[in-house]
Amino acid sequence: MDLKLLTYLVVGATFVVYIGIAIWSKARDTGDFYVAGKHVHPVANGMATAADWMSAASFISMAGLIAFLGYDGSVYLMGWTGGYVLLALLLAPYLRKFGKFTVPEFIGERYDSRAARIVAVICLIFISFTYVAGQMRGVGIVFSRFLEVPIGLGLVIGMGIVFIYAVVGGMKGVTYTQIAQYCVLIFAYTVPAVFIALQITGVAIPQLAFGSRPIGDDLFFLDRLNQVVMELGFPAYTSGTKSTIDIVCITAALMIGTAGLPHVIVRFFTVPKVRDARYSAGWALLFIGLLYLTAPVVGSMARLNLVETIQIGQVGSPSGNLAYEDRPAWFRTWENTGLLQFDDLNGDGRIQYYNDQNTRFAADVTSYGWQGNELSVDPDIMVLANPEIAELPQWVIALIAAGGIAAALSTAAGLLLVISSSVSHDLLKGIFMPTISERRELMAGRVSAAAAILIAGLLGYYPPAFVAQVVAFAFGLAAASLFPAILLGIFYKRINKQGAIAGMLVGLGFTYGYIEYFKGLFLQWAGAPWGENVASSWWFGISPEGIGAVGATLNLIVAILISQATPQPPEHVAALVDRIRYPRLSS
Amino acid sequence: MDQKEAKHRYWRANLRLVAACLVVWFTISFGFGIVLADSLDNFSLLGVRLGFWFAQQGAIFGFIGIIFFYAWRMSHIDREHDVDEE
Structure with missing residues (x-):
């Protein structure tokens, strides 16, 4: 059919x-x-x-x-x-x-x-x-x-x-x-x-x-993958390139945001x-x-498959790369959608797929006669x-x-x-x-x-033009506003409305401001983003994706401090907190 | 034992359990999967470097385990303190 x-x-x-x-x-x-x-x-x-x-x-x-x-x-x-x-x-x-x-x-x-x-x-x-x-x-x-x-x-x-x-x-x-x-x-x-x-x-x-x-290999799958991608100048698959603090903050922001x-x-x-x-x-x-x-x-398997489809022999040997004429049927199908794009930069009729941003690899590449990565792949x-x-x-x-x-x-x-x-x-x-x-x-x-x-x-x-930026924003927002307000509402009886509202506004404002500053959301007409979105200019090396974790922490701190300085929540609120803490109140 | 004290005990038992579970949650993800990942990568589990395995597989298995353990222990604690539903 x-x-x-x-x-x-x-x-x-x-x-x-x-x-x-x-x-x-x-x-x-x-x-x-x-x-x-x-x-x-x-x-x-x-x-x-x-x-x-x-x-x-x-x-x-x-x-x-x-x-x-x-x-x-x-x-x-x-x-x-x-x-x-x-x-x-x-x-x-x-x-x-x-x-x-x-x-x-x-x-x-x-x-x-x-x-x-x-x-x-x-x-x-x-x-x-x-x-x-x-x-x-x-x-x-x-x-x-x-x-x-x-x-x-x-x-x-x-x-x-x-x-x-x-x-x-x-x-x-x-x-x-x-x-x-x-x-x-x-x-x-x-x-x-x-x-x-x-x-x-x-x-x-x-x-x-x-x-x-x-099958037919003496290395473990991931070790083979590491070897294959590193030969092409990519970083090892199983080790990271982001800083530890950024990885921690992004993970935390996504976790808290999810909740x-x-x-x-x-x-x-x-x-x-x-x-x-x-x-x-x-x-x-x-x-x-x-x-x-x-x-x-x-x-990881699709990555290995992709690399091995294109790099069919020794890296650097002229016949090591797949000739464009011989590309498999799926390659042709997905070329039509624009998700795969081939551009024969060195005109040899073969596909070179490698990391052309790697400066240490650049000298080798020149001796192979490669003139840049020729394949762009939509994830x-x-x-x-x-x-x-x-x-x-x-x-x-x-x-x-x-x-x-x-x-x-x-x-x-x-x-x-x-x-x-x-x-x-x-x-x-x-x-x-x-x-x-x-x-x-x-x-x-x-x-x-x-x-x-x-x-x-x-x-x-x-x-909207900023739709790609907005995912980080949605998680950051959920992490910095709603999660701390609900959490404190359940676990901390002393928290009152002044504290909670101030906390939400500070968490929200800070997270929004940081993302606007580095990525530009609504103020692009006014010149946003103002900061260059690279690790060296981020505060403490925390990317806009991870800043929700800091926003959530600020929210907690502000909410607690303000609540301490303002009156206790009323009696019926304390009763409500008791009611939700116990699955059944024996009375 | 008066009622206020009993309620207080239940809540403290809950908080202790939550804290213990969160320690495990933090250790397997932020600990093994991120901060200690490089050192753990010197060992391997089922053919995968251990730090990498925790970051892409182990932490998730652990999270599932933690939630079911918590739910099971809490049902027990609810009954023990006579606050369970029905």
Whole structure:
């Protein structure tokens, strides 16, 4: 069967499933719409959380990023999983015991302050829209690459699907579709990984293949990879190039940011009990781990595969490089998409792929007659082209398309839902129209979900110029604003609204200022970025990606100091803290 | 034993467990995976340099273990202090 037709069939079949689930799980009241009626089994919630968390970037881009970063890519692996430990131990069980609907609602009640609630809503909306723009873009890109439809049309189809199950089903619909989407994406991710591992090492389990010897080789796989890339002037795969302090700060910022992301936190509001919230975080990380433990294996194997495809013989010998004429079929396919680009700089008709920034390697290179790296590779190709490189059947390629779309849609839906709940529940019900009836609040939730989908679609179609910078910003923001406010609210009774608001504003302002200064966000018209974004000009060598960790620390310090200097929080707040600390208060 | 004291004991037991788990969390990621990675790379586990293995595999296995251990111990502590649900 024709690949395109097959892809249409597989993707179409997954859409039918998602819509079927939406119709079956219609939200009947605000409880269903915001927190799926708190009836979600902890294992099911774990799966939904995994799909919620793993975005198009995790599915398509992460393995490729690691393939080119080597050890430095570990910041993503540890950073995007370690946050679940913080979530499980420090936030999830207590917020579940709090038992209401949204994160700003907790902040508002704990600090007995509408201002704090509004600050939290603003952070939440900014973080979530930043993220969702990337997801919608991902949906459009997957559609255009695999189904050959224009990005705009792909976006509209994606928006339509999310519209149906998020608006009709609310959190309940989103939860059950996310479970289906998790199954699709994890299957699509691990099948090619198993085949690649088998092909290179003869070991079927990727995590074991990582430490095996390639077939017919006397070196271990990673030692071989180190040797092969170093011969071409690249740094050793298994050692880093970033400074230790920067690696520590980036990892910490991603971990704390993960634990502070509202669309992840709110998933733990949907389980029946406090105990379930703790276990559910474990299940979530187990399901996430299936992909995150596979990604570094896929990345490193794809890197070896790429290098060995091009460097077919001795480095430096004229026949050591693949002749452009002889390039394999997958190479031609991905050249058409622009993800692979060849430019024959020295005109020898052969492909040279090496590190032309390495000055120590430069003399050797000149004697080989090489005149610069001739191959540019988009990291995304490492996952997208895998099935073809491994010569897997066509249905696997179709599956990758369905998996990429599932990853993007599930994250987008989760984000859109927290946006709509904070509009209808925090702003409308909580602040502007406290007397609104339940039925009208539900209606408002649906309307704001629909509006959020439209805005997200527009952001996906017209991505803001700074969209690439913004991921660091979203994590930094979540780390420096929401996480410390929630953490202190649970563990430190003395913290009051003055402290919490001051802490959030300082954390936020500092983190935003640092990123604006070095990367430029909204003030590009005024000349931002002002600082050169290199290690030597960063404060203490901490990059803008890692500055959220410092912002979070500042937030904690300021919040504690200001609280000490201002009055105790009122009696009923102390009672609230007691209530959330104990799964059941025996009275 | 009065009720306030009992509640206090439960909370302290919880804090001790959280602190112990976070020490392990910190050690396997920031310790073994980052700060000590270069020295650990002199050893290897299943054919992978140990520091690199912790950074790209071991820390994640450890995180999963920590959460399930915490959940299991907390259920126990909840029951012991009579604050468990139902």
